Amino acid sequence: MTETIDSAARDDRRPPREERRRPRLRIHRAWLVAAVTFVTIIGGAAFNSLPGLLIDPLHREFGWSRGEIGLAVSIDMALYGLTAPFAAALMDRFGIRRVVASALTMVAAGAIASVWMTASWQLMIYWGLLVGLGTGAMAMAFAATVTNRWFVARRGLVTGILTAAGASGQLVFLPLCAWIIDEHGWEPASVTVGLAALVVVVPFVCLLMRDHPADVGLAPYGGTYVAKPAPARGAARRTLRVLFDAARTGPFWLLAGAFAICGASTNGLIRTHFVPSAHDHHMPITVAASLLAVIGVFDVIGTIFSGWLTDRFDARRLLAVYYALRGISLLFLPVLMAPDVRPPMVFFIVFYGLDWVATVPPTLALCREQYGDDSAIVFGWVLASHQVGAAVVAFLGGVARDVFGSYDVVWYAAGALCAMAALMSLVIRRVPAPKEPVVSG
Template sequence: MNQVKSKFYYGWIIVLLTFITLLVSAGIRSMPSVLMIPFQEEFGWSRGEISSVASIGILLYGLVGPFSAALLLRFGIRKVVLLSLSVLAVSLALTPFITALWQFDLLWGLVSGLATGMMANVLGVTVSNLWFVKRKGLVVGMLTASAAAGQLLFLPLLAKMTSDYGWRYAMYTAVAGILAVFVIVAIWMKNHPSEVGAAPYGTDEIVQPTPFRGNLFLSPIQNLAYAMKNKTFWLLAGTFFFCGFSTNGLIGTHLIAACGDHGMVEVAAAGLLAMMGIFDLFGTTISGWLSDRFDSRWLLFWYYGLRGLSLLFLPYALTATPAMLVVFSVFYGLDWIATVPPTAKLAGETFGKEKSGMIFGWIVVAHQIGASTAAYGAGVMRDWLGSYSQAFVIAGFTCFFASLMAIRVKRHLTERKGPAVQA
């Protein structure tokens, strides 16, 4: 029976499993924003010191992406995800026993950063490339939105548990979530449509996966060298640097602490991030739908421009009424990570299906370098100046610059030919 023509396509199960995996990974990755104040009170660490750990984790989360793409193709989605979940669970289970900053650095800066990086945007792009020919933009949008959903589900719960029972109980709850995901991935995850006798969605031909013959460590580097010769790569990487600088590195890491500076309790501030997650869940999914139909360059122009306006508004919202923070959360949340589907599409158009996974992974590295810079820089600025306002304003203006960079990207509607580098 042809699976593509049947009423139900198993690829949507894979999308659901990937969504859940990325949801939990994103929820775990956002925990430092909840831990910042409790760690400051219990251990006496400064905002800058705690931010440095988050910064390292964010950076490694991005750096592992291109190599994750190679591992996913070499060993399959199921094995890589199960290994990553196992390492992440061990990291979190050991965290309640830390007593020194270097231990927090090791478990959250290094181990957790590497483990969650294996389950980042590259996983979503790999799934869409292997299982879908049509609806790729929608699938990438849905999987990208999982980060918002993870924030939506995890942050209020973890903040409430931290407030009522202490951060250690919140950590154990996160471990339980990871173990639950491990079980369902082990049972139902498949690596390729051919494993269930199906063709990629949008085609009728059942094909076998192309064996990965490249070097796991050299292939990502070779793809980077190839991409660096293309102006489009630098423009996409540059815009994504500013994307990370203005999202998870800044708002994702510091908004709860910034609200605390203005008298808002931690649980309420986490609720604002959760609200952003609700709107980003819709915004990013719609962005994927739009990227299948409209020029991705102009979508990025508007996304970055509107985000810049919202960040310039934030310092006022923090000192005004709570209603203004709600307005910010809605407006900002709608395009929190809506930039991913059009960026991934432009990378695919420029570099082709075979190379786009790893090259997009390198573009994500630029995103995480920007996020890492903001995570650490905003914490240091807060220690020096006593406020986050300057960091929010700087991020707003960088978004305007990113919007101008986006419209300079040249579209390539046919795949470019490049060196025979396995991707």
């Protein structure tokens, strides 16, 4: 009897049979694909942040006006935005790996070829056309496609991490590129960006990236095995059809208009013209670029916190508050410019970082509320308006600097535009929640 009890006690101490058979924990291939995507998006952020550092060096070396240089930057930003809605369709048709490898090669070609340019139209081809198209194919659609294919569980976490990759790229590359330009000139910085693109292509994208979990015989992380779908041939037509349908509604134009102002006051204005504006006030270019990098740090914090707020408060009011506070801060920026970094400027940088893409979660929530199943594509077009707004201000900001001799009027105009965006956000109509069916007793 005692022997039987001892045997039962030993059995109780053993793990269940199914646990004994469970294989040792292995990292799912989806996380490796996510890591490659993270590295690629970091590179894309570096390519987009460099043109703002080139304005003064190109102006000094070639005598090109800031308006001409700003036009090249605006072409880059516009194509980045207009390519994004179609990037997912291209990936469905040709595969993630082919599209991203081609995009990085295009970026490398544009960045390296710019070393031999002698006319401003070449800058528009190399940095405007090639880099714009290449980085546009690695925009949010890239992160969304990877997340949707490779993850069922943890999609929110992965989306947040990949969104933060853009800010991380700005953090890593801006001070480095600014130092290279300050010590060795703009050509080595451009070559560095081009070589970084090529380094990502071969060892990361070509060898480690896969288009679909079925390519390696796996199920998506947290899901069940799904066969790889056939290449989609009608995705581009659907992208255009959704645009035409949404364009017939008022909320689309309010969302797109407000998000265009968002792009104008971030990528078009601060990312492009903050460094040359600070340099006008005798601040070293490396210091100004480091301030932009700090924006990248607080950008991550602000985006995550904004997502938390969006789950709890009205997205319209959140957007109105974000835009209003951003506009007020821009009105004070001209008096904060100085040769060195002072506490008020640090406060501006921290605040602007928190507000930088805090507008994305509530804007996406409103797209979802208004357009349902088509909300992702609608958001892609709203994102395109963001980049078009950035492109217009990148160009007009340079023109204003040429005409007025300073950027002050640009900051004031952007502040007024942000006030307009706040009002546009408040008047977006609500979609009534579906009524519960009445069950007669």
